Amino acid sequence: MEAILAQLLNGLDKGGAYALIALGLTLVFGTLGVVNFAHGALFMLGAFCAVTFRQLITLESVVVDPTQTTAWGTPLEVRTPLAQQWFGDFGSVLIDYSVPLSILLAIPVMLIIGIVMERGLIKHFYKRPHAEQILVTFGLAIVLQEIVKSIFGPNPISQPMPTALRGAADIGSWIGLGPGVLTYPWWRLTYFLFSIGVLAAVFAFLRFTTFGMVVRAGMADRETVGLLGIDIDRRFTIMFGLAAVVAGLAGVMYTPLVPPNYHLGMDFLVLSFVVVVVGGMGSLPGAVAAGFLLGILQSFASMNEVKQIIPGIDQIIIYATAVVILLVRPRGLLGRRGVMEG
Amino acid sequence: MGNLFIMPRRDLVVFVIFAAVVLAMPVWLGPLGAAYPGLLQKFAIFAIFAIGYNILFGLTGYLSFGHAAFLGVGSYTAVWSFKLLTMDVFPAIIFAVLVSGLFALVIGWLSLKRSGIYFSILTLAFAQMCYNLAYSVLTPITNGETSLQLTRQDPRVIDAMFGPAGDSLPTASIIGHNFTGFQGFYFCAAVLLVAFFIAQKIFSSPFGMMLRAIKSNQTRMNYTGFDTKPYALTAFVISGMYAGLAGALLAVTDPLAGAERMQWTASGEVVLMTILGGVGTLVGPVIGAWLIKYFENIFSAFNESMLTRIFSWVPEGLRDWVVTIASKFVGEGWHLTLGLLFVLVVVFLPGGIMEGVRRIGALLRRPTPPATPTAMRAQPAE
Numbered sequence: 001m002e003a004i005l006a007q008l009l010n011g012l013d014k015g016g017a018y019a020l021i022a023l024g025l026t027l028v029f030g031t032l033g034v035v036n037f038a039h040g041a042l043f044m045l046g047a048f049c050a051v052t053f054r055q056l057i058t059l060e061s062v063v064v065d066p067t068q069t070t071a072w073g074t075p076l077e078v079r080t081p082l083a084q085q086w087f088g089d090f091g092s093v094l095i096d097y098s099v100p101l102s103i104l105l106a107i108p109v110m111l112i113i114g115i116v117m118e119r120g121l122i123k124h125f126y127k128r129p130h131a132e133q134i135l136v137t138f139g140l141a142i143v144l145q146e147i148v149k150s151i152f153g154p155n156p157i158s159q160p161m162p163t164a165l166r167g168a169a170d171i172g173s174w175i176g177l178g179p180g181v182l183t184y185p186w187w188r189l190t191y192f193l194f195s196i197g198v199l200a201a202v203f204a205f206l207r208f209t210t211f212g213m214v215v216r217a218g219m220a221d222r223e224t225v226g227l228l229g230i231d232i233d234r235r236f237t238i239m240f241g242l243a244a245v246v247a248g249l250a251g252v253m254y255t256p257l258v259p260p261n262y263h264l265g266m267d268f269l270v271l272s273f274v275v276v277v278v279g280g281m282g283s284l285p286g287a288v289a290a291g292f293l294l295g296i297l298q299s300f301a302s303m304n305e306v307k308q309i310i311p312g313i314d315q316i317i318i319y320a321t322a323v324v325i326l327l328v329r330p331r332g333l334l335g336r337r338g339v340m341e342g
Numbered sequence: 343m344g345n346l347f348i349m350p351r352r353d354l355v356v357f358v359i360f361a362a363v364v365l366a367m368p369v370w371l372g373p374l375g376a377a378y379p380g381l382l383q384k385f386a387i388f389a390i391f392a393i394g395y396n397i398l399f400g401l402t403g404y405l406s407f408g409h410a411a412f413l414g415v416g417s418y419t420a421v422w423s424f425k426l427l428t429m430d431v432f433p434a435i436i437f438a439v440l441v442s443g444l445f446a447l448v449i450g451w452l453s454l455k456r457s458g459i460y461f462s463i464l465t466l467a468f469a470q471m472c473y474n475l476a477y478s479v480l481t482p483i484t485n486g487e488t489s490l491q492l493t494r495q496d497p498r499v500i501d502a503m504f505g506p507a508g509d510s511l512p513t514a515s516i517i518g519h520n521f522t523g524f525q526g527f528y529f530c531a532a533v534l535l536v537a538f539f540i541a542q543k544i545f546s547s548p549f550g551m552m553l554r555a556i557k558s559n560q561t562r563m564n565y566t567g568f569d570t571k572p573y574a575l576t577a578f579v580i581s582g583m584y585a586g587l588a589g590a591l592l593a594v595t596d597p598l599a600g601a602e603r604m605q606w607t608a609s610g611e612v613v614l615m616t617i618l619g620g621v622g623t624l625v626g627p628v629i630g631a632w633l634i635k636y637f638e639n640i641f642s643a644f645n646e647s648m649l650t651r652i653f654s655w656v657p658e659g660l661r662d663w664v665v666t667i668a669s670k671f672v673g674e675g676w677h678l679t680l681g682l683l684f685v686l687v688v689v690f691l692p693g694g695i696m697e698g699v700r701r702i703g704a705l706l707r708r709p710t711p712p713a714t715p716t717a718m719r720a721q722p723a724e
Contacts, residue, residue: 029506035459047479111685121685121689126691129461130458131403131405131462132407132688132692134459134462135613135617136684136685136686136689138610138613138687139681139682139683139684139685139688140616140681141681142610142677142680142681142684143678143681143682143685144680146678146681147678147679148673149674149675150670150674150678180602197410214647226354265605270466270470270606271465273466274463274467277460277463279457308499311479312474312475312478312479312480313479315474315475315477315479316470316471316474316475318469319467319468319471319474320471321654322463322464322467323452323464323467324469326455326456326460326463326464327456330456330460
């Protein structure tokens with residue numbers, strides 16, 4: 001029982017990441033009709049927003065202190081982060097919370113990247129076949145990840161999580177099990193709650209605002225909305241920017257869990273495409289449901305008991321699920337009839 | 343069987359020119375600094391891979407993102423044939439082609455139940471499964487991260503019948519004759535010519551016509567009463583076998599096989615080769631493969647001091663800047679150039695280099711109507 005609950009919890013944070021990426025992917029497909037292979041790169045760029053933010057906030061001043069010497073006999077260099085010098089203790093708190101704070105940097109940056117990407121490249125591909133969309137965005141993904149590699153180097157850069165969230169939550173004792181039976185790291189819990197929050201915000205935005213209503217109408221019938229005198233293209237561009245922000249935020253908050261390197265995006269891209277297909281191409285709730293479902297499935301497949309029965313299942317479970325779903329129910333779990341059904 | 347070798351005059355001319363170009367590669371690539379066996383072998387091998395991929399993508403329009411899996415399977419099979427049976431290349435190649443054909447049959451049969459982007463994702467999923475398994479549970483067969491290699495303790499049953507094993511690691515051979523260096527290249531080149539010839543035959547056959555019809559309008563084909571599935575599946579298996587053949591040749595020239603050959607970026611590379619050269623044309627993919635392998639080799643060898651020498655004409659103050667920026671695109675950063683190239687080709691020249699040549703040709707022969715670029719576009723099978 002505890003083992004099953006623990007695996008369920010373990011799947012939630014990864015599922016949250018899948019759901020966020022898949023949501024953006026589906027949003028772009030549903031609005032612009034573009035199959036975006038560069039979406040994983042946006043996740044990676046978000047993660048590197050966190051890296052950049054930390055590098056900025058930990059900029060140090062170096063003062064040589066001649067009264068002290070190091071073990072080698074040279075004068076000791078005292079390094080203090082500028083933030084600490086200027087703001088005192090508040091500065092150290094800022095540094096401690098660098099990862100969540102980088103959201104403030106990530107939102108405008110990702111919005112701009114998304115809009116530039118759509119206006120600069122993707123917009124020329126609406127009328128082109130899907131195969132060409134895949135190819136051009138695949139090329140773009142390579143370009144983005146190589147640029148990141150040339151700036152930040154090929155090695156993963158680990159990001160510390162805030163000290164307050166380093167331990168594990170004793171979830172077992174909350175629900176009546178003994179203390180220490182079922183624990184769950186605070187940061188993973190934070191990530192799960194964060195992803196739920198972002199998902200809720202996106203859905204609320206689409207559901208309860210006029211802007212969202214127009215976008216949904218445009219998804220259903222772009223031409224008619226255009227005929228009503230609404231500049232639907234501009235709204236779709238903004239939706240692309242929003243999808244980029246969602247992917248970027250997913251990346252920012254994921255950095256303490258997996259140290260980001262330049263091919264993080266590619267690793268997640270293939271998986272999130274599979275998630276979109278399982279959920280149903282063009283279905284937003286489908287993408288979210290499938291994201292969590294596959295995250296949890298993957299977590300169960302990596303249990304030792306399961307691996308003993310079917311060796312290697314943890315490596316292939318997601319792909320195998322996708323294959324089965326595509327062959328048995330091609331429009332995915334919650335896909336609309338006739339959308340990309342072939 | 344009598345007319346198997348009778349070809350239309352035009353095809354014959356193309357084949358003869360192609361053969362001359364390939365066999366003379368050590369000569370004409372000399373001034374370009376690429377005439378050494380290791381690279382020439384790669385030219386031949388990846389040309390085979392691209393030709394095979396083009397039979398599927400170019401003719402039927404099905405965009406597969408998992409062909410590197412067949413290349414990997416071919417490599418593994420060939421190395422196992424070296425380890426268990428004999429160092430002779432022919433059993434290795436035959437087994438590799440058969441086994442990868444079998445893989446392609448199973449994967450193709452399942453993937454071709456869907457078309458369009460779903461087909462791409464299915465092939466991608468299968469390739470990733472192969473890759474992940476090769477790295478994890480299949481380690482006894484694939485040797486995981488350390489790659490499958492020859493050892494002196496391998497049984498090599500057939501070779502053992504003819505005499506005791508030597509002290510050093512054996513190398514690949516044809517009927518007892520070891521070959522190295524340029525002989526290796528000429529062997530690969532001969533296989534390439536055979537592969538090219540078969541592709542030419544497929545292109546000009548009624549079967550090839552059927553595949554093109556699948557690309558232009560599959561629904562109409564179905565309504566006219568054709569069952570397109572067997573044709574598409576045959577094309578898939580053939581291209582899988584080409585990939586297996588290329589994988590076997592990689593193992594022949596360097597007897598080891600690693601899982602990274604199956605990674606999806608490797609599948610992306612063959613797609614790029616095909617697109618860059620010209621989808622659906624015979625020689626296009628070959629040119630694409632050569633260009634990419636050539637520039638990969640040349641560009642990744644560049645370093646800072648070479649760049650400084652090249653840009654020595656730039657004024658002193660600017661030079662460092664130019665060199666710093668240029669160094670991002672060469673050496674380790676070669677993939678950046680590759681990605682940019684990919685984007686530029688898809689945006690501006692979807693028909694690849696062959697379309698560019700055709701456009702220039704049309705410009706030179708002004709009065710004739712311009713060629714139709716749309717016909718060469720990569721259309722998905724929907």
